[in-house]
Amino acid sequence: MSDRIFGGVGLALAIFYIWAASTIKLTFMVDLVGPRTFPYLIGAGLALTSIYMILRPDDEPDWPSASGVLEILAATVIMLLYGRFLPEVGFIISTALATAYLTWRLGTLPPWSLVVGATTSVGIYIVFHLILGLSLAKGPLGF
Numbered sequence: 001m002s003d004r005i006f007g008g009v010g011l012a013l014a015i016f017y018i019w020a021a022s023t024i025k026l027t028f029m030v031d032l033v034g035p036r037t038f039p040y041l042i043g044a045g046l047a048l049t050s051i052y053m054i055l056r057p058d059d060e061p062d063w064p065s066a067s068g069v070l071e072i073l074a075a076t077v078i079m080l081l082y083g084r085f086l087p088e089v090g091f092i093i094s095t096a097l098a099t100a101y102l103t104w105r106l107g108t109l110p111p112w113s114l115v116v117g118a119t120t121s122v123g124i125y126i127v128f129h130l131i132l133g134l135s136l137a138k139g140p141l142g143f
Contacts, residue, residue, distance in 0.1 A: 001057070002057075002060065002061060003054075003058055006053060007052070008050070008054060010047075010049065010050030010053065011047055011050035011054065013050075014043045014044075015043075018043035018047070020039075021036050021039030021043060022036065024039070071105060078098055078101050079098065082094055082095075082097075082098040086137045088139070088140075089139050091121070091137045091138075091139070092125050094137070094139075095120065095121035095125075097117065098117070099113075099117035099120045100118075125143070
C-alpha cells in the first residue's frame with residue numbers, strides 16, 4: 001500500500017513537473033532540442049517509475065522503530081544546522097562536523113568518525129576549491 005501511495009504522489013509530481021516545463025518560454029535563439037526537452041525527459045522518467053510502483057508494488061516494508069525515527073530526525077536536524085551555519089563557520093569546519101556525526105551514527109567508532117569527517121571535508125575542499133576553483137563558504141579562519 002505504501003508503494004502505491006508513494007507512486008501516486010510521484011505521478012502527481014511528474015504531471016506538475018511536465019506542466020511546469022511546458023510553460024518555459026521559447027526564445028528566438030533555440031538550439032536543436034530546445035529548453036523543454038530535458039525537463040520533459042525527467043518528468044517522463046518520474047511518471048514511468050511512479051506508474052510502475054503503482055502497478056507492481058513491493059511487499060510492505062518494515063518501518064523503523066521509534067528509535068530509528070529519532071535517528072532520522074536527528075540526521076535531518078544535523079543537515080539543517082549544517083545549512084544554517086555553513087556561511088558563518090565555513091565549509092571545512094561545518095562539513096567535518098556534519099560528516100563526523102553522520103558517519104558515527106552509521107556505525108563508525110567516534111575517533112574514526114572524526115578522522116573521516118576531517119579527511120572528507122579537506123578532500124572535498126581540495127577538489128572543489130583548489131583544483132576546480134569553485135567558491136566555498138569561508139569561515140572565521142579564512143578557508
